[in-house]
Amino acid sequence: MTAGLLVAAAASACYGTGSVLQTVGSRRAAREAATGADPGQLTEHGGPTLASTGRAARTWEFLLGTALDVVGFALGALAARMLPLFLSQTVTSANLVVTAVISIRLLGIRLRRPEWASIAVLCAALVLLAAASGPQGGHHAVLAFHWWLLIATTLLIVGGSLLVRRMGSRGAIVAGLFSGLGFGALGIGVRVLNGVDTLELGRMLADPALYAVLIDVIGGMYAHPVALQIGSVNGATAALVIGETVVPGAAGVLWLGDASRSGLGWLAVGGFVIAVAAAVAVAHFGQEEGVTEATADDREPVGV
Numbered sequence: 001m002t003a004g005l006l007v008a009a010a011a012s013a014c015y016g017t018g019s020v021l022q023t024v025g026s027r028r029a030a031r032e033a034a035t036g037a038d039p040g041q042l043t044e045h046g047g048p049t050l051a052s053t054g055r056a057a058r059t060w061e062f063l064l065g066t067a068l069d070v071v072g073f074a075l076g077a078l079a080a081r082m083l084p085l086f087l088s089q090t091v092t093s094a095n096l097v098v099t100a101v102i103s104i105r106l107l108g109i110r111l112r113r114p115e116w117a118s119i120a121v122l123c124a125a126l127v128l129l130a131a132a133s134g135p136q137g138g139h140h141a142v143l144a145f146h147w148w149l150l151i152a153t154t155l156l157i158v159g160g161s162l163l164v165r166r167m168g169s170r171g172a173i174v175a176g177l178f179s180g181l182g183f184g185a186l187g188i189g190v191r192v193l194n195g196v197d198t199l200e201l202g203r204m205l206a207d208p209a210l211y212a213v214l215i216d217v218i219g220g221m222y223a224h225p226v227a228l229q230i231g232s233v234n235g236a237t238a239a240l241v242i243g244e245t246v247v248p249g250a251a252g253v254l255w256l257g258d259a260s261r262s263g264l265g266w267l268a269v270g271g272f273v274i275a276v277a278a279a280v281a282v283a284h285f286g287q288e289e290g291v292t293e294a295t296a297d298d299r300e301p302v303g304v
Contacts, residue, residue: 004082005130007075008091014072016098018065020106022224025059066221073217077190084259085252086245086268087133089187090275093180093241094126114281122278128271132264137257141192143208145255149192150208150215153185157219164226175227176236180243182220187248189213191256241279245272 072095079088097119103109111119160178164171189212190196195203204210227236249272252258260268 004079004088005091007082008079008088009094011072011075011079011092012095013098014068014075014095015092016095017102018068018072019095019099019224020102021061021065021068023103024106025062025065028059028061069221073186076187080187080190080248081139081196084133084135084137085187085191085256086249086258086272087129089184089245089248090129090272091126093245093279094122096238096241096279097123118278118281121281122275125271125275125278128267129275132260132268132271134259134261134264137252137259139191139197139256141255146192146208146212149185149189150212153182153189153212153215153219156181156185157215157223160223161219164223172227172236173239175223176239177243179220179223179227180240180245181247182216182223182243183240184244184246184248186213186216186220187244188251189216191248191252238279242276245279246276 072092076088076092079092082088083091100109100111100115100119104111156178160174160181164175164178167174189209193204193209193213194207195201224236224240227239249258259265
């Protein structure tokens with residue numbers, strides 16, 4: 001289990017650093033659209049268009065952040081095969097802490113005492129969760145489970161994209177949440193994907209879970225920069241944390257046999273609930289940070 005925890009922690013570091021770098025590129029594109037330097041980049045509801053998101057994706061900061069995300073994805077997928085999902089996804093989602101700390105330097109964000117306290121509680125909850133986690137369940141799930149995962153993933157990504165587009169500038173937290181749900185479903189898909197251990201390409205290509213994973217990657221990678229463009233980096237990332245921990249954690253326990261150590265079920269549940277609650281708290285305070293930052297942008301000249 002120690003090796004799995006190290007892999008998940010490395011994935012968390014990659015994701016957290018990547019999120020901040022992507023934010024730098026995303027917000028540059030959003031500022032250009034807002035000042036009219038790049039007309040036609042906002043939808044009728046005030047959110048970024050596909051063209052705006054594409055512009056953000058072409059900045060060097062976003063490209064470097066995306067490269068780190070790819071490494072984080074590979075490490076996170078490996079962790080999902082090595083640990084119970086409720087543990088691997090929660091540790092990986094601790095990239096929220098990395099994001100918050102690095103954003104102090106790169107984005108000039110000042111974290112207040114409530115945010116630091118929430119981050120400390122999240123770290124403590126992760127320790128409790130790791131201490132209570134038992135052996136990982138199996139990798140096998142009935143074929144119907146694979147098909148339902150593909151169907152649910154498709155509906156989630158399509159419906160979420162339409163909803164965020166409709167909400168426009170008010171959809172940052174929702175976009176982060178849908179991105180997290182996509183990445184959470186990705187963890188489930190990697191966990192149950194047939195043919196991975198033996199590298200049987202034919203079995204992998206015939207498995208609906210593979211296509212669910214691909215859809216999750218595309219949808220999550222689209223929704224995440226949208227969230228970063230229109231709202232608080234910490235708030236959007238915290239919403240992502242909630243989405244990618246709760247659903248896969250529950251799926252692992254209910255259908256894949258993940259469990260806690262004997263007699264420590266209460267500690268595992270407590271650690272998980274506290275971790276999610278701490279992420280919600282950071283999301284709340286991050287929303288206020290986003291408002292403050294937006295006000296500052298109105299007062300200061302925009303630099304490119």
